Amino acid sequence: MPRRAALGRLAAWAYGFSDQVSLVPPAALVLEAGRSLKLFGGAAALRRRVLEGVTGLGWRARCVLAPTPAAALVLAGAGAETGIVADHAALRRSLAALPVAALDFTAAELDDLQRMGIVCVAELLRLPRAGLAERLGIARLQQLERLLGERPDPRRAYVPPARFRAALELPAEVPDAPALAFACRRLIDELVGMLYARQAGVQRLDWRFHHADGPPTRLTLGSAAPARDPQHWLALLRERLDRLRLAAPVQAIAVSSEQLRPLAPADTELFPRDTGASVPDPALLDRLRARLGPAAVQGFAAVADHRPERAWRACEPQLTAAPPGRAPPAGAGRGRAARKGSDNPAPPGTATGERRDRPLWLLAAPAALELRGGRPWLDGPLDLGAGCERIDTGWWDGFQVARDYYVARTADGERLWIYRELRGAGGWFLHGIFGDDPADAGGGS
Amino acid sequence: MQLDQLLADRADLWRGHATPQAAPAGLSTGFRALDAALSGHGWPAAGLSEVLSAHQGAGLALLLPLLAALSNGGQHRDDRPVQPRVQPRTHPRWLLWVDPPHIPFAPALAARGLDLRRILVVHAGADAAWAAEQGLRSGTCAAVLAWTGTGSGTGSARAERACRRPPAAGHRRRCAGSSSPPRRPTPRCCCCAPSPPPARPRRRCCGSG
Known part of the structure; x- marks a missing residue:
């Protein structure tokens, strides 16, 4: 890597x-560590954590804390034994001991200094400043002043990228997928470090496992909500790696994220209340989807439409906060309104579509019923009850329905929702199962 | 060990027809007659319950009042015959439905007071037992319903084990099974509902076919 x-x-x-x-x-x-010292428990603790972190990411580093950035760079570059320079006096002492060659001077300038008999920084600092400026130029004098903290030293701040990208060459080829988790862990740590720094999370990680030849194996991990917990991502990754078949051993791993998303810190109340607006934990959703695929785990919602097939829809499990008032998806009044208007199509999405007179189960595809003596038959004659409900609508969107629905009872009392097709070849179909609602079973509904 | 001693020590064992004295209070089923007949006056508050029924898809209705209460964080709409009281929790939790036999019909479920936003429907097929187990162990589900079909019952055995192996201490388990002599192959539904109080994590299972 460059x-x-x-x-x-x-x-x-x-x-x-x-x-x-x-x-x-x-x-x-x-x-710039001055403002971080307290947070990390002092200079020594901060330095230790930085070094541990860098080592964990697979790099070797020297780390020096000094009162000025330029001095820290010079001391680290010179391989100073002391890692922490507490104040300006100590800084002068540490710098004084260095050879001038440790400073970022050109070879010509160093030659010049050597000819003056100056070998270490202490001797350089003893010279009068005016003479120094004359001999080395004003820029070098300013450089020295920045080194000692006598002149401000603004630096261009690094702006982190909007998304995460990283890659890792494996020291040896890895033939089986589950063994990749260890190496991936390192990349996840790096990601999480960045996410913490940015107060952000990601919702998607694209992994590429590179082989000696052939296209890389790709793997996409998704999370229902922006996440930055390393254990969470690692668990999702392990789940997928366990089932991943590799075409060839893996030589390198690359990972990239989508745009980082701000992660709101969890609001905790002093006295937690059930606000109804907080969200069920999305971690379970992610785990299930990692193994079963996104389509196998769904939520569903009611839609105000008279056609049974269109009266519900699968939807993304809702992770957004509930609207204020936390009313479960409708009031009784609106339910009645929907019933009353059963010959006018209710515009989808405006009402909530709840119907108490509907069965609990809908068959994925209506099942044709046998006819005996002109009557529908399912393990016996079906009792069609008193009336029917005609649903004849949908001509405008290509899913036209013209059916008479009946609440039928089987010989042993099970209630079924069946219809007679009014269009085409006609026929009787089983479309729903009421599922023995004990509250309704007595009087019927 | 003496039988009497066992009966005295364990709340989850009792003689038939005798109301267990130390039976932990259950979660109200929402039906007075059923509450009266059940020990603990409701679904057992922790563990696996299995409901066997002769008809496919039947039995969900038996659980609806409780599920509605769980989905609403314990509050219930007025039109229930009895309002199961479930302690409100800080965070709403999932109701995980593993392999329901047909499409759960949203208009009817919403009309019975379920907050559909809490329901996760999982089509897991061969992984059904695994999915139910994930739900039980995560501690993020108010209830796990699994329709285990007419198979050998290994799925429900696994769910039962998952109920017994709690993610937190202080977890109790009770098991209630009801069976009617099956006429057709008996569809089964297990429902495992971890009950709410955050301080004393418990988990409950009840079932419906």
Whole structure:
């Protein structure tokens, strides 16, 4: 991987420690740590965590905390033993011990200094500033002043990318998919570091497993809500890897996310109440979908339409907050209104479509009923009851229905919803099962 | 161990026709007559219940009042014969329906007070037992319903084990089975409903065919 890209990825990860990160190519990062010290429990603790994190991502690094960014860079570059320089006096001492070659001077300038008999930084700092400026130029003097913190040293802040991309070369080819989880874990850690820093989550991760030849194996993980919990992503990934067949051993892994999404911190109340607006945990949804596929896990909703097939629809399980008032999807009044208007098509979506006189179960496809003596028959003659409900509508959207619906009873008392087709060849069909509602079974409905 | 001692020690064992004295209070079924007949005056508050019925798809109706109450976080609409009281919870939870035999018909379910937004329908096929188990273990489901078909019952055995292996301590299990002499192959539905109180996680199962 190009070094520059690697540095960018590290910068995105380092965003978790400081909101002021700047790149110093080819191989350095500067983090403004003054405001982070307290949060991370002091300079030593912060340094330890940075080093642990970098090592965990597979890099070696030196980390120096110093009062000025330029000094931190010089000290880290010179391989200083001390990792933490507490104040300006200590900074002067640490710098003084370095050879001038450790400073970012050109070879000609270093030659010049050597001819003056200056070998270490201490000797350089003892020289009068005016003479120094004359000999090395004003830019070098300013550089020294920035090093010592006598002149401000603004740096261009790193702006993290809007999406996450990372790749990893595997040290050895991995032949089976479940074993990839370990290597993927490292990429997930990197992702999560960036997500924490950005207060963001992602909803989709695209994985590519590269082989020696042939197209890469692709894998897409989806989450119902923006997520950044590493365990969550790892669990979803494991679920998929367990069932993934690899065409060839894997040499490298790449992962990219869609746009990062802001993750609202969970509001916790002092006295939690049931607001009805909070959301069921989407983690279960994700786990089920990871194994069974997105289409196998669905929610459903009622639609105000008289055609039974159109009176419900499968929908995404609802993760959005409930509308205020948290009324379950309709009031009784509106239900009555829908019933009253049964010969006028109710515009879909305006009413809620609840119908108490409907069966609990609808057959996926109407089942043709046998006719005996001109009457529908299912393990015996069906008692058609008193009346029927005509549903004749839908000419406008290509799904026309003209049927007479009956609530039929079988010989042993089961209530069924059957209809007589009025169009075409006609015939009787079983369309729904009431499912023995004990509340309604006595009086019928 | 003496039989008497067993009966005295365990709340989930009792002699037929005797009301268990220490039976934990169940969750009201929403039907007075049924509540009166059940020990604990309702569905057992934790564990697996299995409902066997002669008709396909029957039995869901028996659970609807409870499911409606669970889906609404314990509150109930006025038109129920009896209002099952379920303690409100901070977060609404899923009602997981694994492999229902037909399409659950939204207009009828909404009219019976179910908040359809809480229902997850899973078509899991061979993975049905796994899906039910995930729901039970996640602790994010108010109830898990599984229609286990007419098979050998291994699915419900697995669900029962999942009920017994709680994600949190303090979990109890009771099992109630009802069976009528099956005339046709008996469709089965197990319903496992973890009950609400967050402080003492419990889980309940009841079933319908």
